Amino acid sequence: MACQQTQATMSTSRKLIWPKVILFGDSITQGSFQVHGWGSAIADKLARKCDVVNRGLSGYNSRWGRIILPRMLNQEDAGTIAAVTVFFGANDCALKDENPQQHVPLDEYSNNLKIISSYLHAVGVTPGKVIFITPPAIHEAAWEKSCKQKGFSLNRLNSVAGQYAQACVQVADQCGSDVLDLWTLMTNGGQDFTGYLSDGLHLSEKGNQFVTQHLWELLEKRVSHLPFILPYWGDVDALIPENSLCVNNEEQNEKT
Structure with a gap:
């Protein structure tokens, strides 16, 4: 009898729906679930309130991102989404002559971000739920060393990354979304930002903490209303x- 009662209860209980925060981007997003990563830190903050879903794709640029986004998220998902981060640019800004595979021209990069924003809006994820993140600053000497170890020449410049960061900021403003201007935060006042990077491009533990701190300031207001799931x-x-x-x-x- 007790077993039958339990089964009856299970059959009438509504499935619990966890809201979602989607992290969409390149390797800096893919690696964010590593130990001390910014994605795992955000997930920890949202435990029992929200699922944090990593959709980072190492090596991808905004061109490839806009193409595959509809395969990752559609209108059926929109009702459960609390926020989406869009973090491309570190590969787009690769120098065309040195890295044509990943390079995306600046104008196209801007347009790709607009397309991503428009698609999200079309399926029900409003601009207010979207947070753009600019590419980080690049420490050229460290990245050049990393490139040479792989048999390549230096294929990114910090000044060029800054141009892509500025474009990302402009797109976010045009689309009505918030933006985490990581490049400017890292370079503000000519500070030494090398400690935020592990190889000149990707984030170190300190860099992940830096992203967590500033992203949470933007994300918290989008998730603060979410209840603690189950008592x-x-x-x-x-x-x-x-x-x-x-x-x-x-x-x-x-x-x-």
Whole structure:
């Protein structure tokens, strides 16, 4: 009988829906779930409130990103999305002569970001839920060393990355979205930003902490209203746990 009652309860309980924060970008996003990564830090902050989904693709640029985005997210997903970060540019800004595979011209980069924003809006993810992130600053000496170890010449310049960062800022403003201007934050006042990078391009542990700090300032207002999913263990009815565990999030909020 007890087993039958449990099955009945399970059959009538509504599935819990976790809101989602989608992290969309290149290797700096893909690597963000590593130990001390900015993505894992954001996920930790949102535990029991929101799923943080890593959709970073190492080596990808905005051209490839706009093409594959519809295969990752559609209108059916939009209702559960609390925020999306769009973090491209570190590969787009590669020098055409040295790295034609990844290079995307500046004008096209801007247009690709606009297309990404338009697509998200079309499927129900409003511009207010989107946070653009500019490419980071580049430490050319360290990146050149990394390139040479792989048999390449220096294929990125910090000044060029700055141009792409500026374009990203302009697109975000035109689209009505927030932007984390990582390049400017790293170079502000001529400060030494080398400690934020592990190889001249990708983030170090300190750099990941830096991104977490500034991204959370923008992200928190988009997720602060989200409830804690399922009650604290000390609040569960020990005699009839179904009374606590089989209510919807909305009903749980009303009780608390």
